[in-house]
Amino acid sequence: MAVGKWRLNSPISSARLVFYVALALVVVYNTATWQALHRLVPLDGVKNGAFYLSFAFFLLAFFVLLLTLVSFKYLLKPVLSLLLLSSAAAAYFMNSYGITIDTVMVQNIFETNPAEAGALISARMLGYLFFLGLLPALLIWRLPVEYKPFFRGLLNKLLVSAACVATVLVMVGAFYSTYAPIFREEDKLTHFINPTNYLYAVGKFTKQSLVIEKVEALQQIGLDSKTGPELAKRKKKSLVIFVVGETARADHFSLNGYERETNPELKKQDILNFTGVHACGTSTAVSVPCMFAVFPREDFSNKKGKTYEGVLDVLQRAGISVFWRDNNSDCKGTCLRIANDDVSKRKNSPFCNDRRCLDEVMLEDLQAYIDGLEDNALIVLHSDGSHGPEYFDRYPESMERFKPVCRTNQLSSCSTEELVNVYDNTILYTDYFLSQVIELLKRNEAERDTAMIYVSDHGESLGENGLYLHAAPYSIAPEAQTHVPMVMWFSPGAYQDWGISKDCMQAKQGDPELSHDNIFHSLLGLFDVQSTVYQSGLDMFSSCRPAS
Incomplete structure (x- = not known):
């Protein structure tokens, strides 16, 4: 030739x-x-x-x-x-x-x-x-x-x-x-x-x-951690379910003003909705370890995430029962030293097929686990949420309310309408799942003071300026990838026994300074864990509790 x-x-x-x-x-x-x-x-x-x-x-x-x-x-x-x-x-x-x-x-x-x-x-x-x-x-x-x-x-x-x-x-x-x-x-x-x-x-x-491999031992933090007298005074044991969301962007939550009704179930609940929260990364690999780390976003690195303990370790050291249940890729190192359960490949579940499981699988037999708890407890549910590009596979058929939808991983081949529709269906299912978590906690109010905290790990681009998915460098990442939803629910007993003013928290819902940086210290504060690593200024509940 x-x-x-x-x-x-x-x-x-x-x-x-x-x-x-x-x-x-x-x-x-x-x-x-x-x-x-x-x-x-x-x-x-x-x-x-x-x-x-x-x-x-x-x-x-x-x-x-x-x-x-x-x-x-x-x-x-x-x-x-x-x-x-x-x-x-x-x-x-x-x-x-x-x-x-x-x-x-x-x-x-x-x-x-x-x-x-x-x-x-x-x-x-x-x-x-x-x-x-x-x-x-x-x-x-x-x-x-x-x-x-x-x-x-x-x-x-x-x-x-x-x-x-x-x-x-x-x-x-x-x-x-x-x-x-x-x-x-x-x-x-x-x-x-x-x-x-x-x-x-x-x-x-x-x-x-x-x-990282050269580091001889994990860097422990909060070795002085212990629960304070306020926790001992509480009438009931405390139970918090922390839901790590996946790829949810704040501007597609109707709770935040989105024109579509994507949060019909949460709207019925007595929730706190924080509208100005920003993630510490644009990918799960960064955001998940970062949100549980003692380091703020500007000081966090992959090395620190893998070589330092996080808030889950500190809570466990103080005597809080900590359990991680995963329906995502994995916990990115944050749950290695605590009890954990990967349900993403469960067999014989109505919520699973041969490819993946819907997030409701994480609620299966969770009541049995709660019934066996004797201590104050934190349960982390790592959801599959709105993970792309196969958004159409993240929700049940009953949740496909916005049509037509994009049914391919070639997102650029779908119309804007199809892409937004399928993504909004994932948010609709997240809304339903979170409402089910709240109903589970309501069923346990008689025995425990309960609360749910939900925050997404990062957002998602849906074709704006030719950009899809996430993981853009943070310095140039669009708001769609960094602005995330945060929703909380507290039982009446939790507000009372934990000394948290509901009115005060409602006034903080529009705070634009809230971010993943607040999670480490807020979780310690909720369980009254005292340690030198705790910073009350970053505890979003601190200013809404009476001074001790």
């Missing part, structure tokens, strides 16, 4: 192969980068047009430089094959969902489960992997590649590298005033550049993981 003057079975130099692959990366695999660049620097006028041309040469020279470093015999073809397959996958996710790839996204990939990963597979994804990954890789393996003798080849690589560095410097120097701001704020562009985005992120995540 002839291609111009070149035949498939004709030898090709390693330098030319590197150039062709680099050119393909610039033109084919980086459409998301060009779109991101256009949002930063509109393509209008001669000057901006010249900048775009310089950026193309910049990327080409940069990619040639990187690939030249691995253009050795026995190394080049395997590296290029793996690179093209990985870059095809990265291009698919960035083009289909508008996401960027950073360390948090890589963490999400490593910490996901097979069910979540399977939900992302589609014909379009397989097409990307086949046409942009497998086929080019097979072509590379068929090509006969010529390699220069070692020292001549090494000299050639040095000359090519020097030319690439010079090109990069010239391109940046000619348009420095344009390059400087877009690279200074790296979240805006560099997290789109394929393949350096995922190569850097994987390297950074690996380094962080190795550092």
